Amino acid sequence: MAIDTKLTSQKKDFPAWYNEVVKLADLIDYGPVKGTIIFKPYGYAIWENIQKIFNEKIVNDGVENAYFPVFIPESFLKKEKEHVEGFSPELAVVTHAGGEKLDEPVVVRPTSETIMYDAFSRWISSYRDLPLRINQWCNVVRWELRTKPFLRTTEFLWQEGHSVFETKEEADKEMLKRLNNYRDFYEKVLAIPVFTGKKSEIEKFAGALYSTSCEALLKDGKALQAATSHNLGQNFAKPFNIQYESKEGKREYVWQSSWGISTRSIGSIILTHGDDKGLVLPPAIAPVQVIIIPICKDNKEKEAVLKAIKEITSKFGTDIRIKVDDRENLSPGWKFNEWEIKGVPLRIEVGPKDVKGKSITVVRRDENEKKQIKSNKLDVKNLLKEIQSNLFKEALRFKEENTHKVTDFKAFQKDLEEKKGFYLAPWCEDSKCELEIKEKTKATTRVIPFDIDKPQKGEKCFHCGKEAKAFVYFAKAY
Amino acid sequence: MAIDTKLTSQKKDFPAWYNEVVKLADLIDYGPVKGTIIFKPYGYAIWENIQKIFNEKIVNDGVENAYFPVFIPESFLKKEKEHVEGFSPELAVVTHAGGEKLDEPVVVRPTSETIMYDAFSRWISSYRDLPLRINQWCNVVRWELRTKPFLRTTEFLWQEGHSVFETKEEADKEMLKRLNNYRDFYEKVLAIPVFTGKKSEIEKFAGALYSTSCEALLKDGKALQAATSHNLGQNFAKPFNIQYESKEGKREYVWQSSWGISTRSIGSIILTHGDDKGLVLPPAIAPVQVIIIPICKDNKEKEAVLKAIKEITSKFGTDIRIKVDDRENLSPGWKFNEWEIKGVPLRIEVGPKDVKGKSITVVRRDENEKKQIKSNKLDVKNLLKEIQSNLFKEALRFKEENTHKVTDFKAFQKDLEEKKGFYLAPWCEDSKCELEIKEKTKATTRVIPFDIDKPQKGEKCFHCGKEAKAFVYFAKAY
Incomplete structure (x- = not known):
């Protein structure tokens, strides 16, 4: 365990600094299978502290922990069209088990909507069974091409909360509540200020009605999606046939929300607070204070x-x-x-x-x-x-320093080269426009903030010049 | 959640009672993939209590929690001959991932010796790195033919502790310490008295030098392996090349032990304390006291x-x-x-x-x-x-009432039909003899107890008549 290597400085090579610090601080080792990491005791202890604090928060709030199987029949995934399209490129598939070829392959869960909602359709029959709020802490697998410790790994750990309601309004409220839980957690526990808001159509969760997220600004000026909370509408309720009998005796489909935070949060701590001497851990989650x-x-x-x-x-x-x-x-x-x-x-x-x-x-x-x-x-x-x-104050100062307003696309392109950060721009909300911006600048939409008024009538999209429908934050993603 | 069904009585049909009670008590639901179960909130809360209490015990004792990947390259399993022979019939294999066929299939961990010890070989270089005690709480998969909620499921949850030492004596001591941890936990927390001792060659963990276990006696008179603690010797150290430099400057192979308790423990609670009215939960782990x-x-x-x-x-x-x-x-x-x-x-x-x-x-x-x-x-x-x-006292009374001594094989065969329980017999320790007894009676060796003196010189094996080497408990396994 000899620490005889000097860290590369952040200024010189930020990605190199990151790769070195996760090893030198003894947070991880690499697993033998592509993109997997071993959470060493010091790294895992951070996750245990995160779990303990966030779990207490949601359990005290009436959420119930459960555990669903890691194996999902392939056919389940296929029941929701957008969901399977979004996840199928990343699936790990078990084709053989117990020495035999399986009749139907099973996937290792990339997320548990489908297996949970199949069960929910049996568990829910009356309005008296609602609301239902189930959470699990578990491992999930997404076979990604490019991986990076904590930020994007083949297997990661997370909590996934799944809430079920009678009405869209309740699902909306729940979604916002969990988003605020995450924001508070980031700010008060991890000492990381975040941007919150709605995701664009392109960036939303595969299968959601719409998504919201917390976005962190890292020291290199890039954005990291730090936690997400979705309103799933009735998109899963219908194919999985989750119905309840209402007080009036009518059969109705439920409304759902799902929400999650993962071990990626450890990456955001490192990339927000770390310096040339190594990690800087907020006391609230430091294994050794x-x-x-x-x-x-x-x-x-x-x-x-x-x-x-x-x-x-x-x-x-x-x-x-x-x-x-x-x-x-x-x-x-x-x-x-x-x-x-x-x-x-x-x-x-x-x-x-x-x-x-x-x-x-x-x-x-x-x-x-x-x-x-x-x-x-x-x-x-x-x-x-x-x-x-102090860590929060410093991170907030950095965030404010690196949040910019733009109305001119050319200026935005130029600024992106020189100035770190998040750029707030009036935008048309058109997916085609969004993709063009991404291609030209590598920047993506992060969130449409809730706390900023919509553009005034007549204001134009900073890129395509059509009517602007919202202000949205753009940034390069990690 | 209507509970309108009456439970089958234990006397009438014990397996039916069990299948009914796990559902009616809202502990589980069945998963869509063969042999998997969903831990519903009430069932999972029991596991959370078990985790909390046992985790505190071992962490206060210097064990460090970590998390290793769920995916293990097939080649790792093959490095230890007995290990792969023992586990290969039960493996779930991922052959395709990220839309492509994998060059080397990966297995979903059935246990983590091989992936951990590959890492240990990098982490350990000097006697100063020893002892090393790593534990993880995780899911594991064993594709079994016959499954039963909690007792034997395709996927289950457990802790697996892995300890590394300079000498065999230290590994022996650790193995015994963890076995005693489990015994104490069963007796004091789950109110279940257990038999402890050494496993026979046939019944030992695949890859161990020798194994020990806690065995519970269930209400129907059958035995349940309730937790295990193994001395792995240098069986893994050699193929995984885990060496350290001793104080004297010599390269030596380490000695290892591994130890685990799983969600099967929930099954043992149900099958020890339950009655015709349903579950009876020991207050120490009851979600609602x-x-x-x-x-x-x-x-x-x-x-x-x-x-x-x-x-x-x-x-x-x-x-x-x-x-x-x-x-x-x-x-x-x-x-x-x-x-x-x-x-x-x-x-x-x-x-x-x-x-x-x-x-x-x-x-x-x-x-x-x-x-x-x-x-x-x-x-x-x-x-x-x-x-x-009181629950412990009652279970202890039942255990004592159903523990018998036998010296005559014919009498044993007859008794097994009528009398529940564990049978202590003088035995030759020969695997062939053991298999013959199993074939004739369906009873298997459970443990060779540590606290009973060896047979006196001249005492014969109750089955084959050869020299008896040990007293061993026989019972039918669940």
Whole structure:
């Protein structure tokens, strides 16, 4: 586990920096099958923290966890036309099992709408069975051509929530609620400000009536779809025949929404907060929040220092994730380097001098400045809170700095070359226009924000000059 | 969700009772692919409780959680001869992905030794990297011919722990420690007493040096392998080339152990504690520990009753899992029936009379007797503790009643027809003899217990008459 390599700087080669940091911080290893990754303990612990916090949120809100099979009959996928068109190029197919060729191949779930909704059609018979809110935490497989740790992997982990209602209005409300859950989670837990809004027809989920998403702005100026929430309308209810008897005794199709956040979120943390020294983890999800490094020349000194550390940490409270790095064969400098790369929010160094003077050295990962403080003045909880809010503030500043308005397509093309970020433009909402813009600039529509008024009558699409119907954010996607 | 069916009695048809109860208690639904099940929220919540308790145990003990890919190249499986022979009849194979035929088929993991150990060979280089203890909670797939909810399903959920050491002694010690973890977990959490010991050569894990297991005795007298812990020796270390440099600077192969418990454990709960009224869940893992049923004729009564319930439950403490069933369209009798089938440990009925007299009706699921008690005398925590320990006591009594010693094979054959249970017999440890016994009686060796002395010199195998080498438990497996 020797960390003897220096990280490539972000400025020099951002993708190289990313590939190096996920390995050096010991987050992942590569799996033997194309595009798969191994979540090593340090990387998986971040996911466990994300799971714990988000799961508590939705379960307290009445969502029920369940688990559906990983294998879906091919025929299920085919029941919704857009759905199968969207997913079939990415499917992994089991054709042989138990030593025999299967009569019907089964796919490894790329998402679970079809297998869940087949069951829902049996579970739901009356309005009394609604609303139904089912969630699962599981692995899914999408066989992608180009992969990248966390951001796009053959197999990834996620939660997929599936909600069922009597009316479109309820499904709309649920969809917005979950989108807001994700935005809050990104902002408050991952310290990442996001753009939220509606997806274009082209960018929506295969099978949805319409989709919404949270979009993060990464340090290289690119966009990352960070979580999605869809209104599925009755697009699945009809082919899967999910009907309920209404209060009035009529048979009606249900309205549905689905919503998900995945291990991609770990990638967004790295690409939002990381710096040339490595990861910078928000305290809320950092596997180790405080790393404590004893500094001592010999065993006698060590004893005194470890005793002092015990005293200091005993006052932290049980909910702080602390680690004392007392490995013997490594120098303090080596340890500083390792825990910096790993993005631990707070480092405390305790040496024999500190023991005598009752002072300690504290280094915030977001500042990288050594500060001496009296150990009885140390308020770890508050420091972590400050780091958390500082990371968000810094990311928000970056986001605002890199959000631009454009009305002229030529200027947009030129700006895209030089200036990072998201570009808000008046747009016609025409798919053909969208594809042309993509071809010319490699930028795609990210979201149509809810909190910005529609263009005024007479305003033109910045690309094709037709009537503008909405303001939309464009950006290059990761 | 109408529960209008009466359960078949256990005496009449035990397998039918089981198939009915898993559905009526709303634990599962069947998946569309052969042998798969859907863990419905109530069933999945039991698994979440199992996970939480066992995970805390091992993580506090220094085990690190990780996540490895679900896809394993076929060639990996083939590296260990016994391993591939054991698992190849049960593999699900992905031959096509991303719209193309794969150059090398990949299997959906039936267990993760091979993919983990390939990684371990990169992660381990020095004695300083040892011991290594990695665990994952995941889904695995084994394509079995005969399946049964929880007990044997095409896909199941489990934890698999994988530990790596410098010496055989350490691997032995770890194997025993995990076996004891499982025994403790079964006894203290699931209230199920188990037989523990070593597996025979034939019954061991494919690829292990030797295996141990916890075996549960079910109500129908059959045995269920409830958790396993293996010493893998260097059987995988050699083909996967997992070597470390010792303190003395020599290259050595590691010693390994692996250990697992699965969703089969839910089956063992049902089949140990269930009765003719349905499930009986140990409080430690019951999704709902206390069900409270308001009994009232009209809305005015309801208001007073719900207020009284609020008052009563406010004294329970936050760590008790309570549910108030205030559904309007169902009668109290219907609700009693439903929560009995679902095995909720404690039922409290609160009606308007109870409100006035400050007394309530309490029914323990393990007793099914109505008791009136003053609400200020209600000690829910203690009642749950009593139920938990009573369930264990009852299961232990049943286990002792159905554990027999045999020395005569003919008597054993006859007894097996009439008397349920585990039979301890002096045995030669010869695989040929074992297979003959299986053919004649359908009984298999379960475990060679650690806590029973070896046969004295001169004692003969109860079947073949050769020198007896060990006492072993025989039973028919589920």
